[in-house]
Every structure is written in structure tokens, then in C-alpha cells.
Amino acid sequence: MLGIVGLVLVALAARRGLATKRTYAGALAAALGVLASLAMSVALVGLVIIPNGPGASEPAVASGEAEEIDEDAETDEPQVPEADDESTPEAQPAEGEQSAAEGEPEAATEETEPTEQPAPATTTPDLSTYEELDERTLAQIVKAPDDHIGRQVIVYGTITQLDAATGQCFVRVSIAHAPQDQWYDYEHNTVGLAGDGEFDCPVLDPFVADDEVKLWITIGGSLSYDTQIGGSTTVPAYVIDAAELQ
Numbered sequence: 001m002l003g004i005v006g007l008v009l010v011a012l013a014a015r016r017g018l019a020t021k022r023t024y025a026g027a028l029a030a031a032l033g034v035l036a037s038l039a040m041s042v043a044l045v046g047l048v049i050i051p052n053g054p055g056a057s058e059p060a061v062a063s064g065e066a067e068e069i070d071e072d073a074e075t076d077e078p079q080v081p082e083a084d085d086e087s088t089p090e091a092q093p094a095e096g097e098q099s100a101a102e103g104e105p106e107a108a109t110e111e112t113e114p115t116e117q118p119a120p121a122t123t124t125p126d127l128s129t130y131e132e133l134d135e136r137t138l139a140q141i142v143k144a145p146d147d148h149i150g151r152q153v154i155v156y157g158t159i160t161q162l163d164a165a166t167g168q169c170f171v172r173v174s175i176a177h178a179p180q181d182q183w184y185d186y187e188h189n190t191v192g193l194a195g196d197g198e199f200d201c202p203v204l205d206p207f208v209a210d211d212e213v214k215l216w217i218t219i220g221g222s223l224s225y226d227t228q229i230g231g232s233t234t235v236p237a238y239v240i241d242a243a244e245l246q
Helices: 002-016 021-052 063-075 095-103 135-143
Strands: 152-161 170-176 188-193 212-226 232-245
Touching: 002 021, 135 152, 135 170, 135 188, 170 212, 188 212
Parallel strands: 188 232
Antiparallel strands: 152 170, 152 212, 170 188, 212 232
């Protein structure tokens, strides 16, 4: 199942244009895992079912042993022990055993209170570890985003598109290294994804187009997409870990 999940994630990344060499290496590893799991499952099913199938041969028994078994079956009569309450030790327990048995049920049925399970750890990122950028550093990231994959930084921007065309978890943002006086001063066109990338992304729920935001992001590389005028463009892409209205 983990291998199948890995393949689905790679397909989603390829669909969004986020796939890299590492992504395809992960896809190969996931595929090998799925094949290995299927092979092992087939082998186990064969070991369990085939020996007990209708075509399975009966276990071989030596001729001498078979004769002894037949003779025992014909001559030996099953011996049923006579129930004797006085002579049979199993029929009536000793007084000491009976008194001990009478005193045991309370201890045996005593239930211990279940221990409390620890609360699950939260997965909220530590926003204090994200890096503030200067203008030059942001320009270097925009120039070669694939060289900064996994880098966690803080950017500021204005949302240029967040509608039915992009989907509720995919957003276009013009960004800068610091808050700007006018929306057109955010010069770098970028795209961000949040949550599962499709439907579950509460971090973007409060926002609409033209909002000015502060974003805590993890760089994901570059992404190419088709524009509304029929061309295509390649821009930096990232995962939005947290967002705040400015």
C-alpha cells in the first residue's frame, strides 16, 4: 500500500509539474516495492493453498507402519474410563484445592485500569526557524529555485489568482522579500500549493485574490504551466506552510 501511495504522489507531482530526478527515483523505488510485495504475496498464497488443494498427494506412509495402524484399529477397543466419584482423583478435588479454587476468582477477574495514551504530537511547523530574506537572496532563489529545494523562508506578496481555474489549494502570488507600498511592487511571479494540493488546505481558506499576505514557505523547485493567452511560463513553486493577512 505504501508503494501505491508513493506512485500516486509522484503522479500528482508530475501533473503539477513539480517532478524532479529525485521524484522519479522515488517512483522507481515505489514500483519495485509494489512488485516485491506482489511476488511475496503470491509466494505465500502458493505455500498455503497449493499443498492443501484437491491435486495434492496424500502423505506417504511406510508399509509396515500402515499395517500396524490397521491392526490397532481392528483389535483395540476404545477404553472409556469409569466415572467413579470416590476413586478417580479428577472427579473430586481435594479439600485444599477446592478452598484455593474458591478464593481465586476475585483475583483472576480483577481488571486493571487502562493506562492513558499520550496525546498525539502536533505537526505545526516551527515558524521561528524560517529564514528572512533580503532582496538579493530572493532574486537568487527566483533565478534557480531547483537549487534551493527544501529551503524554508519567509516572503511577502499579493495574491494574483485564487479561483475556480486554479483550484482552492493552488494559488498564484507575486512576492517580494519585504512588504511593499503598492501591489505592483511585488515583482516575482510564483505559485504555491497548500494542504493536499486539491481540496483540503485550511491555510488558504481565509484568503481571496488581491489579498496582501505574509507566507512561510518551503521551496519546491520550478513549475511550468500554460497561461491564459496560450503560452507557457516557468516560475518558482513552493508549499505554503502558514499564511497571514497583511
